[in-house]
Amino acid sequence: MKWGAEIPAKYSLNSLRILGSVGEPINPEAWMWYRRHVGHDNCPIVDTWWQTETGAIMISPLPGVTATKPGSAMTPLPGISAIVVNDDGYPVGNNESGYLVIDKPWPAMLRTIFDDDERYKDTYWSRFAAQGYYFAGDGAKYDADGALWLLGRVDDVMNVSGHRISTTEVESALVSHPAVAEAAVVGAADEMTGQGIVAFVILRGSAVDTGDVLITELRNHVAIEIGPIAKPKRILVVQELPKTRSGKIMRRLLRDIAENRAVGDVSTLQDSAVMSLISSGLADGQSTNQ
Numbered sequence: 001m002k003w004g005a006e007i008p009a010k011y012s013l014n015s016l017r018i019l020g021s022v023g024e025p026i027n028p029e030a031w032m033w034y035r036r037h038v039g040h041d042n043c044p045i046v047d048t049w050w051q052t053e054t055g056a057i058m059i060s061p062l063p064g065v066t067a068t069k070p071g072s073a074m075t076p077l078p079g080i081s082a083i084v085v086n087d088d089g090y091p092v093g094n095n096e097s098g099y100l101v102i103d104k105p106w107p108a109m110l111r112t113i114f115d116d117d118e119r120y121k122d123t124y125w126s127r128f129a130a131q132g133y134y135f136a137g138d139g140a141k142y143d144a145d146g147a148l149w150l151l152g153r154v155d156d157v158m159n160v161s162g163h164r165i166s167t168t169e170v171e172s173a174l175v176s177h178p179a180v181a182e183a184a185v186v187g188a189a190d191e192m193t194g195q196g197i198v199a200f201v202i203l204r205g206s207a208v209d210t211g212d213v214l215i216t217e218l219r220n221h222v223a224i225e226i227g228p229i230a231k232p233k234r235i236l237v238v239q240e241l242p243k244t245r246s247g248k249i250m251r252r253l254l255r256d257i258a259e260n261r262a263v264g265d266v267s268t269l270q271d272s273a274v275m276s277l278i279s280s281g282l283a284d285g286q287s288t289n290q
Contacts, residue, residue: 001030002181003205005037013038018063021047023247025150027172028071030182035070049073049100049150051136053124055108058082059148071172072147080106084140084148089131097141097151097166101133109134139166156251158187158195163229165197167251170232173225174199177218179207184241184249185232188258196233198258200241200278209237234258240274242266 019039021031026047035045044063050056059082061067061074068074076082081104084092092098102109113120127135139151151157151166158165167185174183182202190196201218203209215235223231236257242250245268253275256263266272 001033001175001204002202008037013040016043019043019045021045022050023244024249025073025152025168026071027168027175029172029175031070044068047071047073049138049148053110053136054102054106055110056106058102058106059150069143069147072143072149074147076148082148084142085128085131085133089128089133092142094142094144094146097139099127099135099154100138100140100148100150101128101131101135103131103133156186158185158197160187160195160197160229161193165226165230169226170197170199170222170230173222173230174201174218174232176225177221179203179214180218181205181207182241184251184254186251186255186258188234188255190233193233197230198234198236198254199232200236200238200254202238202241238278240271240277242269242274242278244268245270 016039019034021034026034031045031047035041035043039045044061045068046060046063048057049059057077058080059073059076061072062077066074080102082100082102084096084098085101086092086096086098089101110120110124113123124134124136125132127133137153137155139154139157141149141151143149150168152168156167158167167187170185171183174180174185180201181204184200186198186200187195188198199218208214215237218235219231242253244250250266250269253263253266253269257278263275266275269275
């Protein structure tokens with residue numbers, strides 16, 4: 001998306017039959033771009049949720065069987081029972097969000113961690129021990145039709161003046177703006193609100209960085225899409241985002257920058273030089289605070 005449709009347009013993609021997405025929740029704007037410019041509106045997209053620990057894909061639309069919605073993982077696969085529950089472990093209804101849990105055994109489930117049974121129980125089974133639910137640490141919500149939408153790690157849910165706001169929702173709102181190709185959002189400590197929303201954005205190749213004018217426009221865009229409480233306190237324009245080899249954004253490193261701390265371990269990044277690129281870009285004035 002950063003460079004527009006020119007790059008995929010250079011290649012023959014007629015042999016493609018299916019497109020996949022994994023690692024991070026895909027926002028609707030990226031989903032549509034992917035379908036249009038890579039799949040040429042001919043390829044179904046399977047946005048999958050699973051872990052190495054689950055042994056297989058757990059939640060995903062099935063091409064030719066289930067419907068799809070841009071940005072939604074839709075429904076558990078046949079034989080899998082996954083639900084969204086509240087803090088007390090009770091299932092939530094449509095248009096409500098909570099914790100994504102697996103409430104029944106599945107064929108490929110992890111049985112333990114080698115030589116560390118207690119760590120296995122503490123990591124995956126302690127949060128909802130009374131109910132016997134497996135909890136991987138992700139949030140999710142149901143839409144009005146009951147389709148599942150992944151909200152990322154619950155650790156990444158921000159508490160702004162008592163309001164719980166998902167980083168994924170703010171990122172999707174930012175990417176829905178025509179100037180933004182990609183976004184990553186973190187919550188940084190704030191004396192007034194508990195946490196302030198800090199966004200790192202990559203602009204599309206065709207976008208013009210107009211500084212404060214663009215930043216104000218982006219902040220107002222988020223307020224319109226989600227609500228005034230979700231308006232980012234700071235928006236930083238960067239060239240790249242720190243990602244692992246599986247495509248996950250390392251938000252803890254961005255949180256280090258947002259809170260002016262020394263950057264932590266970068267050994268798991270696909271390209272460890274990205275953090276230096278971000279830091280040097282911000283030092284050169286490629287960021288704007290509001």
